[in-house]
Amino acid sequence: MDMALEIAVAAIKIFIVLNVVQLVVAYTIYVERKVIAHAQMRLGPMRVGWHGLLQPIADGLKLFLKEDIIPDKADRIVFVLAPVMVLVPAFVVYAVLPFSATFYITQINIGLFFILAISSLGVFGIVMAGWASNSKYSLLGALRSAAQMLSYEIFLGFSVIGPLMLAGSMNLQEIVHAQSDVWFVFYQPIAFIVFFIAAMAETNRAPFDLPEAETELVAGFHTEYSGMKFAFFFLAEYANMFVVSTVGIVLFFGGWEGPDFIPLPGFVWYVLKLSVFMFVFIWLRATLPRYRYDQLMRVGWKFMFPLVMLNIFLTGFLKYLFL
Amino acid sequence: MIPMTHFLILGAILFLIGAMGVLMRRNAIIILLSIELMLNAVNVTFVGFSRHLADMTGQVFAIFVITVAACEAAVGLAILIALNRDRTMVNVDEVNLLKW
């Protein structure tokens, strides 16, 4: 009976998280449009609802009702599966994310590793989409994206090792607890910078949005997608932004814990930190031009990789000396 | 508790499927994929024993197997790309210049 109860509780939690995340993602798109609009001295969505507040719902409806086109020469099965393969990993990861001290779906002792493993699967959907569309733009986009995500996964993986060494655990809750005195960002500034850049590249956000660079490759791997399938890619991109932001918060900014002198609930702290992260993501997109493919690779392998290795070495050395 | 024999039988079946793939297919890429499958069949056995004996050695060896698989994939695919660039072919029985 215990087990049934456990499953029921987990199911309810999953239901809540999934729906809330989808809603929040929809509104992040709204916020992004608004922030970028104001950066560009215009108003952004204003028509649907008060200050365009119902715009995400209208967009969702529109995408839902759009004709779903599958190109004639596409590989139908893979073409249909690809958006699913992008969206599912993006949402599976939420299973281990700690939103506050008490609210999470589950906690496992390889939490961080689980996140890395599952999020590495996102590239499959992209490669599948690019290949199945049977379009040259899509294929080029997919190739770029595969190379980019594979390389930047490595830097992402190495950049979290520093905080891991300090916390001594891969359990996200324990990592947060280990930061109750000082946030790891102060101990691990290099790791954080590398993490942040790699996270932007992992989520295909500007200035690393090469796979979907609309001015070169039309829309990259999702050129041929329309309607709900396109919405899936869109949702996955923003869901992934939440994941990397949350991981960043957990690893470097003390998760849901805030300074003691401001008594706010953990969840509020989490949301505040998340908002800052998301704002920076959007801000960068409004400001920066796009990198070129070879430059991106060069930045990764020649600059970030040595840096992050040095960081691991230094962390180990200092930990050996002082702890 | 899963019986030990289950792991072993699963490993054997997967190994057999992999071996059949290697022996029967002409496409070099599918042969490489079948080899990956065979390596993983071995991993199943390793992990089964590790479970049964409550000993980590099996898992350590599984990690080594994955390492070897990565090497094999990298070199194998590089050879395939070189072959494919030289002359457009992916079938193993066409690579027969050294055959007397």
Add this chain to the structure above:
Amino acid sequence: MELYFFYMFSGGMIITSLLMITRANVIHAALLLVLTFFFLAGIFVLAGAEFLAAVQILLYAGGIMVLYLFSIMLMNVEVAVRMRQWHRQGVVVFVAAVLLGLEIWAVLKGVEFPAAKQWEWSLGATPGNVEALGAVLYTKFLFPFEVASILLLAAMIGAIVLAKRTIER
């Protein structure tokens, strides 16, 4: 409960791997193998090797198989789909496979395994699988571990040399 999951995962593995070796389209085969690896990761979790399961997904599915897909896209595979897929030695292979299978079956049937031991930790707890694995890997198996890294380095150099178009001397 565990057993049901085991049957589910292993059934999935066998079906997907059989499909894998019969596909004409290489991309489909590779994607089916990825699916096989997911099931395998599930079996690893059931066997209490959750770190290995994550490694399986991270390295095998997320790394090696993406490498496969990447290379397949670089090659011209559409031609191969239209060509003959099989060696004309199916009967021989089948007989050999059946014989090998019977042999393995016979061996397994005769073996009596000692009673299973229990882990010193419970599933999913901390410290657990990761720490134990690390402790063994970096003490008892340190030398093979380093050898493996050299193997990786050699493979990397080999792959680059083989796949590079022109090598400047």
Add this chain to the structure above:
Amino acid sequence: MPDEVVENSEETNGAPDSGETAEEVKTPPGEDLKEVVESAFPGAVLEQSAYEDHEDETTFVLGVDSLVAVATHLRDHGDSLFKLLTDLTAAHYPEAENPFEMLYHLYSIEHNRRLRLKVRIKEGQAVPTVSGIWTSADWMEREVYDLFGIEFEDHPDLRRILLPDNWGSHPMRKDYPLEGRGERIYTKPTRKEIGD
């Protein structure tokens, strides 16, 4: 910031649109250029003219055979240095003996002067290409080929450029019909031709 800027020079000051006044009626402008050409190729300049003696409208009429040699000479000679082929075009005079007129507008940045070369050719007569002298001639000759139907010898890539490849006629000729179905002498490409 650009590294180098040039201050406003007062030399080129002159009332706009005044041009050259009709003082030197007797000798048309461009005598010095004619000397440059004649020194190497005597008799190459068949005619010389300039509209109302505008310096910039100096025109030399050349023979088809001497075109490439004279053009190369004009590009490389220190007194002319016409390194820029501003424009290359043609004009059609159906009644004339040589109905097509090839026009080459040259410009020299060093000497800040223009020169127009003319070559008169017959219907169907080919003109040697100048794309070996000025690469910019490549596309412009393609355009002339496209719109006038003049062939260029040794042109690296003589294809139609503005009109579809299977357009049946050359619209800038004076005899091209302005109305009716004349301009639709154009067959739709088959799927095979597109390569589908």
Add this chain to the structure above:
Amino acid sequence: MVGVANVSRIEQQSTVHGTEELVINMGPQHPSTHGVLRVILKLDGETVNDLDCDIGYLHRGTEKIGENITYTMFIPYTDRLDYIAAPSNNLAWVTAVEKFFDWEIPMRAQYIRSMVGELSRIASHLLWLATHALDIGAMTVFLWCFREREMVLDLFETAFGGRLTVNAFRLGGLHEDVPDKFLQLTQEFIDIFPSRIDDYETLLTNNRIWLQRTRDVGIISAEDAMDLGLTGPIIRGSGVSWDLRRAKPYAAYPYLDFVVPVGENGDIYDRYLVRIEELRQSTRIIQQCLEQLPGGPVTCKTPRTIKPPEGEIYHSIENPKGEFGFYIVSDGTTTPYRVRIRPPSFINLGGLKKLCVGQLVADVVAIIGSIDIVLGECDR
């Protein structure tokens, strides 16, 4: 229009090779080919091995039209050539036709022509900067530039009634004097415009990514630029100080003081800097025009029907895109015998292959942007 042979030429070559070369069609409906330009790229991985342009999608036979209508009637057609900077085209046509005659164009008209010409240069360069930055991924600059371009178009509307195709000038001067409000609004515009240029530069000029994307990309030497017939900001970016406003002055330019910006390396970045500096210089020129603007009539006495004497002339002006000229043959009637448009975009686009081969796909987009083409004038 279907360029059958264009495609097959490149594709045949690619099948001969054993290695797979990717042929991609960029355009004619592609976000960064700036109109209906179709570029057929032959790629090796991401590197461009060969390139072929397919143009003519917007060919309307403007030259042929010009040969069948009167000189005055052709002015609106010139609007449709480089529709980004329509008054510049009007200016080229009217000054070209006026070269047949010895009319005294009133100075007020000349100054207004220069002023409007510079405004159209600003409009054109702003559109260039907007789309060029967007091509490279800086999306904010796009909308900032459009904000100012909108102001310029409003100025056109105040003066001539039209926004995009303005039909601004007439043979012999202007149709009507500009309203005082136009001068006042222009003054207001150039008062704020320099600070707006600073804003654009804040986002781009020293931005590391921008520098990496534009420095040492698409380099063309001065010699090559001349050989390819490139004009305008491209050749100035390669270090050749040549501007027709200075070399062959027209309108009121002889009386105006301005600097011809020159680049050094001839890469995309230099072309960018040259155009940005031209924006500032245009502002300066407009300021001078406003200060020196004389009174008096805006049109000289012209005959009722314009019949140039027999002859041929070539006249060109410095369009925002490069040297924009007209070659006109008159047979003494009211319609020109031959009208030839010297299109800067067409000839500059001819240099695309030279600029792009050996570069990466992403650079092709940046290079097309830096050439600054407009297909209306390229295809005519």
